[in-house]
Amino acid sequence: xxxxxxxxxxxxxxxxxxxxxxxxxxxxxxxxxxxxxxxxxxxxxxxxxxxxxxxxxxxxxxxxxxxxxxxxxxxxxxxxxxxxxxxxxxxxxxxxxxxxxxxxxxxxxxxxxxxxxxxxxxxxxxxxxxxxxxxxxxxxxxxxxxxxxxxxxxxxxxxxxxxxxxxxxxxxxxxxxxxxxxxxxxxxxxxxxxxxxxxxxxxxxxxxxxxxxxxxxxxxxxxxxxxxxxxxxxxxxxxxxxxxxxxxxxxxxxxxxxxxxxxxxxxxxxxxxxxxxxxxxxxxxxxxxxxxxxxxxxxxxxxxxxxxxxxxxxxxxxxxxxxxxxxxxxxxxxxxxxxxxxxxxxxxxxxxxxxxxxxxxxxxxxxxxxxxxxxxxxxxxxxxxxxxxxxxxxxxxxxxxxxxxxxxxxxxxxxxxxxxxxxxxxxxxxxxxxxxxxxxxxxxxxxxxxxxxxxxxxxxxxxx
Numbered sequence: 001x002x003x004x005x006x007x008x009x010x011x012x013x014x015x016x017x018x019x020x021x022x023x024x025x026x027x028x029x030x031x032x033x034x035x036x037x038x039x040x041x042x043x044x045x046x047x048x049x050x051x052x053x054x055x056x057x058x059x060x061x062x063x064x065x066x067x068x069x070x071x072x073x074x075x076x077x078x079x080x081x082x083x084x085x086x087x088x089x090x091x092x093x094x095x096x097x098x099x100x101x102x103x104x105x106x107x108x109x110x111x112x113x114x115x116x117x118x119x120x121x122x123x124x125x126x127x128x129x130x131x132x133x134x135x136x137x138x139x140x141x142x143x144x145x146x147x148x149x150x151x152x153x154x155x156x157x158x159x160x161x162x163x164x165x166x167x168x169x170x171x172x173x174x175x176x177x178x179x180x181x182x183x184x185x186x187x188x189x190x191x192x193x194x195x196x197x198x199x200x201x202x203x204x205x206x207x208x209x210x211x212x213x214x215x216x217x218x219x220x221x222x223x224x225x226x227x228x229x230x231x232x233x234x235x236x237x238x239x240x241x242x243x244x245x246x247x248x249x250x251x252x253x254x255x256x257x258x259x260x261x262x263x264x265x266x267x268x269x270x271x272x273x274x275x276x277x278x279x280x281x282x283x284x285x286x287x288x289x290x291x292x293x294x295x296x297x298x299x300x301x302x303x304x305x306x307x308x309x310x311x312x313x314x315x316x317x318x319x320x321x322x323x324x325x326x327x328x329x330x331x332x333x334x335x336x337x338x339x340x341x342x343x344x345x346x347x348x349x350x351x352x353x354x355x356x357x358x359x360x361x362x363x364x365x366x367x368x369x370x371x372x373x374x375x376x377x378x379x380x381x382x383x384x385x386x387x388x389x390x391x392x393x394x395x396x397x398x399x400x401x402x403x404x405x406x407x408x409x410x411x412x413x414x415x416x417x418x419x420x421x422x423x424x425x426x427x428x429x430x431x432x433x434x435x436x437x438x439x440x441x442x443x444x445x446x447x448x449x450x451x452x453x454x455x456x457x458x459x460x461x462x463x464x
């Protein structure tokens with residue numbers, strides 16, 4: 001009832017302009033519509049039962065949409081990538097023309113500060129790119145930071161054709177991802193920026209869904225208040241995701257988790273809940289790719305950072321998900337904002353090119369622990385997604401720990417044996433468990449022969 005009431009208030013108050021036909025901000029000049037699909041166009045009328053006529057210059061069909069309680073929507077097929085097109089929305093008293101519409105691939109970029117990071121925060125990679133950032137085939141839709149107690153139906157934003165100043169303020173990962181896909185696919189890119197530094201995942205998850213899961217709700221209560229961002233469930237979702245859920249997208253990229261290390265025990269379920277809620281709201285089982293949080297020395301005791309990365313790894317069990325591992329892209333573990341965003345964007349782009357678009361790209365497989373076997377005084381580790389032999393860069397395998405039944409871990413030696421890793425220590429004659437890179441700030445040196453880092457792991461489930 002509250003959402004319906006909001007729609008009526010929106011129409012009656014003339015949120016955009018008091019007129020017969022009104023459009024949400026995301027349907028406007030320079031927008032990118034998802035190619036070769038059925039996209040939803042929608043809006044409001046001051047007449048609660050108005051019939052809106054929609055004319056598009058790529059189709060001779062005369063589309064009509066009848067408003068219900070002042071809101072109307074319609075699905076319209078889109079052709080293959082290209083532009084420049086025009087759409088006209090006609091009511092009985094006014095008409096709105098939307099120009100410079102192109103068809104391409106639309107992606108959403110969300111999370112906290114590492115996704116938000118841009119030239120505005122003096123990221124050198126973005127500043128260096130500015131002279132090259134004039135591209136009519138890349139369009140930005142930058143949703144400003146906002147919160148709301150109830151799901152909203154519009155945002156204060158507009159589409160902008162890529163230019164140096166707009167690129168400077170846009171997510172660096174989002175821009176470089178879009179640039180690479182534009183170059184490789186040769187199609188326009190619609191990039192939707194919706195992120196807020198410092199935010200926990202709870203605020204990006206609908207409150208009513210989170211409230212039904214007692215353990216997640218209790219974990220949310222443990223979040224520490226902060227004067228720079230909200231911690232209450234759903235507030236960012238309501239204001240920054242809900243208004244665009246009718247828009248057709250190709251997929252979403254997510255970089256978040258630093259603010260949830262204290263909730264590592266429930267994070268995997270939290271992310272599963274959030275991803276599922278987004279897909280339900282968008283009515284689209286879109287691909288969801290996420291970055292594993294990078295090594296950082298200030299997460300405190302008990303390896304909370306490692307345990308959060310472990311939780312993120314569990315989310316790979318969800319369909320159409322994938323994770324990029326960033327343990328080799330951290331020049332300074334005392335900085336929670338690693339500066340190498342171009343490579344992060346490239347790893348994301350490789351995932352999308354291979355998984356979404358069936359194209360050849362850079363490697364996308366990060367070796368992961370599969371199983372282990374205890375041998376005499378040693379433990380042999382087997383991997384999946386290895387695609388060949390292991391490689392240790394700069395010496396013997398590093399950041400290995402081994403323990404016996406007493407659960408006390410000691411530094412261990414590792415030896416690569418084909419596509420397996422053999423771990424041992426003279427301090428542990430009867431080992432039962434191995435950990436690799438399982439600390440907050442470890443920068444380990446095991447890679448696939450293709451050059452991607454091995455994901456952290458532990459063979460035990462001890463809470464220490």
